[in-house]
Amino acid sequence: MINKHLTDHGNTTANGPQTVLITGADSQLAKALQRRSSTIAQAFRLIPLTREQLDISDALVVAKAFSEYRPDWVINCAAYNGVDDAEREPELAYRVNSLGPELLAKQCVNLGARLVHISSDYVFNGGVFSGEGISGGAFDCDVVSSDTCHSHKTSPYRETDSPSPLSVYGKSKLAGENAVLGLLGERALVIRTAWLYGQDGHNFVKTMLKLMQTQASLTVIDDQIGSPTWSDALAHTVWQLILKQGQGMFHYAGLGECSWYHFACEIQRQALQFKLLTKQIPIVPIDSAGYAAKALMQGKSLALRPSYSALCSEKLQHFMAMPELQTQNLQNNQDLLMSIVWQDWRQQLKIMLQSM
Numbered sequence: 001m002i003n004k005h006l007t008d009h010g011n012t013t014a015n016g017p018q019t020v021l022i023t024g025a026d027s028q029l030a031k032a033l034q035r036r037s038s039t040i041a042q043a044f045r046l047i048p049l050t051r052e053q054l055d056i057s058d059a060l061v062v063a064k065a066f067s068e069y070r071p072d073w074v075i076n077c078a079a080y081n082g083v084d085d086a087e088r089e090p091e092l093a094y095r096v097n098s099l100g101p102e103l104l105a106k107q108c109v110n111l112g113a114r115l116v117h118i119s120s121d122y123v124f125n126g127g128v129f130s131g132e133g134i135s136g137g138a139f140d141c142d143v144v145s146s147d148t149c150h151s152h153k154t155s156p157y158r159e160t161d162s163p164s165p166l167s168v169y170g171k172s173k174l175a176g177e178n179a180v181l182g183l184l185g186e187r188a189l190v191i192r193t194a195w196l197y198g199q200d201g202h203n204f205v206k207t208m209l210k211l212m213q214t215q216a217s218l219t220v221i222d223d224q225i226g227s228p229t230w231s232d233a234l235a236h237t238v239w240q241l242i243l244k245q246g247q248g249m250f251h252y253a254g255l256g257e258c259s260w261y262h263f264a265c266e267i268q269r270q271a272l273q274f275k276l277l278t279k280q281i282p283i284v285p286i287d288s289a290g291y292a293a294k295a296l297m298q299g300k301s302l303a304l305r306p307s308y309s310a311l312c313s314e315k316l317q318h319f320m321a322m323p324e325l326q327t328q329n330l331q332n333n334q335d336l337l338m339s340i341v342w343q344d345w346r347q348q349l350k351i352m353l354q355s356m
Helices: 004-007 028-035 059-069 090-111 169-185 203-216 229-243 261-274 288-297 314-320 333-343 345-354
Strands: 018-023 043-050 073-076 114-120 187-193 218-221 248-251 283-286
Touching: 004 169, 004 187, 018 028, 018 059, 028 043, 028 090, 028 218, 043 090, 073 090, 090 114, 090 169, 114 333, 169 187, 187 229, 187 314, 203 218, 203 345, 218 261, 218 288, 229 314, 229 333, 229 345, 248 314, 261 283, 261 345, 283 288
Parallel strands: 018 043, 018 073, 073 114, 114 187, 187 248, 218 283
Antiparallel strands: none
């Protein structure tokens, strides 16, 4: 399989397609990137490699992969995503989320390649801050007053907001961001996203659907607020940013925000509508402290999570709206791409569930 990849996706020619190496190829985002790659088929040749094929935390393995495939772009979908597990095995979390991106970035420096690195809303703490914005619309994240001060954030985080992670997972993701941006500068593209779900992999939507089929009731946290994001919409965003030679930091998430509880309720409502479920079960809200106490009684320790981590995608929206984005590679798919990318999170969920 690897030899076939090497044959079919060789080094780029002067005028031919560019080579894109995708790490973590069995992750939900990597699969979405491959599924949605038809929109850019003439521009790029893909080399998706799983963790077994490319362990990004192994310097020798990374160097060998770059020597063999000589990518023009690398999209790093490899990550340690166990937020609670990271508290028990921080070394592994840092090795994958911090050292891995650093090794990729160093090889990109040597080769002159660009790196797209995916990060997380959990680099923020949702806590005390000044100069809060009030969200009154899809992209209304403007600062209201410099002397406004609150104990909890209630407006979406911008790229200019200072990160302050609460958990080992969040700290390891922030370390990865800093390594990539520090080493690559203008050849780095970091995309923070939030509450990712999709048809593939392990995620909240798939877990809820399974539990709703097997449990008599569910208890779901109601005091953590974020932005659910469909992996296919993020995949569209990544391809568009690559086509447009995006650089630096961008936030992308489904529009709007909700709690895990309201997310679960909407999943059940839509799943019943599309006949993915046959019966409705009670969903009971619980606060984070109560949920953690229940977990502790069962011998489980939970990582701290931000009470609010919704992301503002306004910078990305303006960047994508620039005229030069209209490339021949998107052709007639432009309207479709934009309609999916800039949908409210409920609509993204609807599109995903309808495809199941």
